[in-house]
Amino acid sequence: MSAETIRLLLADDQALVRGALSALLGLERDLEVVAEVGTGEEAVAVAAELRPDVALLDVEMPGIDGITACARLRAVAPATRVLIVTTFGRPGYLRRALQAGASGFVVKDTPAPQLADAVRRVHQGLRVVDPALATDSLVSGESPLTGRESDVLRAARDGASVAAIAGALFLSEGTVRNHLSSAIGKTGASNRTEAVLVADGNGWL
Structure with a gap:
């Protein structure tokens, strides 16, 4: 493994989606998937043990969701960047994810090359947000609920x-x-x- 290789943790409760993401990202020379898990709790535990460079978390998972997992993961593995990858492009999710410490938020239908590029940018310390979702988030405003x-x-x-x-x-x-x-x-x-x-x-x- 070269020094430039970015080590990834994937968390998604759908095995098929998780496997597809792993296969696509694994084709990139500078990316290596070091763990795949199906729940937010597992993501936090594995991140604490393996200290991956970037964790890709789905929002909708059994137990704690990806956004809650993000906050807990950042507490136990602060050097690990988090990229939220979700089917549900909801403005409120974006705001909550960023507040939880996520460095990026993209939807699952993002083309593989763009997703790989998002991982690299997040790893570099940059923030990556789906443009359409960012616009929707600005328009929708903050949650009115306490x-x-x-x-x-x-x-x-x-x-x-x-x-x-x-x-x-x-x-x-x-x-x-x-x-x-x-x-x-x-x-x-x-x-x-x-x-x-x-x-x-x-x-x-």
Whole structure:
């Protein structure tokens, strides 16, 4: 392995996508995939052990998502740069990823040569963001939801009752109802199910 080789960690819960990314990036002379994992927890653990140069993380993974994994990975392996590679080009995801310490954010249909170039640029300390997504992010603005409103909507995703949400978040039922009501108003929704869809669609959760 030459000194110029960039060591990569790939994290994606879809084995087929993970394998395709590994095969494509492995064709590049200066890139070497040193590990492939399927969850955010594994990505953090492997990064702490192997200290790769760049970690490519998917957003949607079981357990902790790629953005949460990014923040934890940067804490245990601060020299590892993170490039978020996702199917979901949502403006809110971009903002959250950058806040979590990601150096780049690209969508999965990025052509292989451009993806390889994004890895190199991130490794050099540059920031790489999909241009269309960056524009959408500027237009959409910040999430209007508070941290607690976001927590309550996440807990409501699977149709949980107010009592169940209150128990899970250690809040009173009245407080949960207030947060839900506020979130519904801020998202322009007519009910909490619609509020979850709007917030998810904008990448706010």
